[in-house]
Amino acid sequence: MSNTEQQNSAGEDIIFSAEDTLWMTYALQLAAKGEAIGEVPVGAVIVQDDKIIGEGFNQPISSHDPTAHAEIIALRQAAAQVKNYRLVGSTIYVTLEPCTMCVGALVHARIARLVFGTTETKAGAVVSKSQLLDNDYFNHRVDYSGGLMAQQCQHQLSNFFAMRREQKRKEKLAPLK
Ligand SMILES: [Zn+2]
Numbered sequence: 676m677s678n679t680e681q682q683n684s685a686g687e688d689i690i691f692s693a694e695d696t697l698w699m700t701y702a703l704q705l706a707a708k709g710e711a712i713g714e715v716p717v718g719a720v721i722v723q724d725d726k727i728i729g730e731g732f733n734q735p736i737s738s739h740d741p742t743a744h745a746e747i748i749a750l751r752q753a754a755a756q757v758k759n760y761r762l763v764g765s766t767i768y769v770t771l772e773p774c775t776m777c778v779g780a781l782v783h784a785r786i787a788r789l790v791f792g793t794t795e796t797k798a799g800a801v802v803s804k805s806q807l808l809d810n811d812y813f814n815h816r817v818d819y820s821g822g823l824m825a826q827q828c829q830h831q832l833s834n835f836f837a838m839r840r841e842q843k844r845k846e847k848l849a850p851l852k
Contacts, residue, residue, distance in 0.1 A: 691790070695790055695823055696824065699823050701768075702720045702769060705719065705731065706770050708732050709733045714734050714735070714736055715832070717770050718730075718731070719732070719744075721749050721768075722768070724764070728765065729754070729762075732745050744773075745769060749767065760784065762784045766786070766789070766790060767789050767790070770828040770831065772795040772800070772802065774800055781817055785815050788820075792828030793826075794822075802821060
């Protein structure tokens with residue numbers, strides 16, 4: 676397996692480990708579970724001491740819950756698992772750059788490291804639209820790096836949206852009953 680060179684929060688080149696790739700692959704599989712039930716495919720997994728303590732996929736529509744992003748589901752599961760609302764020393768892997776809500780939750784949970792796949796150019800709150808984790812008003816610092824398996828993560832999302840557009844087009848063309 677070849678390591679991928681990316682840039683970290685300081686703009687330095689860093690190399691993701693084989694473990695990082697393994698966990699992100701798993702996050703992609705979780706995202707696919709969301710896709711299977713018609714949700715935008717985003718997956719997240721939280722790892723502490725080389726063990727999964729929480730996982731989730733995006734499911735706000737099916738669970739009627741605006742906060743049911745992959746990261747939040749994974750954080751809730753992890754905190755319940757370790758019986759602590761603080762997930763000290765944990766890494767979260769998520770296929771898409773987190774939104775403002777999820778970045779806030781990662782700070783509250785004291786997540787040590789965030790690794791994300793592709794960027795969310797419209798509303799990403801880490802590097803794209805805002806850079807919340809670079810602010811110094813938080814009392815906890817989350818190390819972050821993005822771009823791990825970015826192509827795969829991006830493909831999964833664009834395939835989903837392309838399929839949804841095609842579905843809507845077919846619905847429009849369908850003869851009235
Ligand atoms: Zn979110």
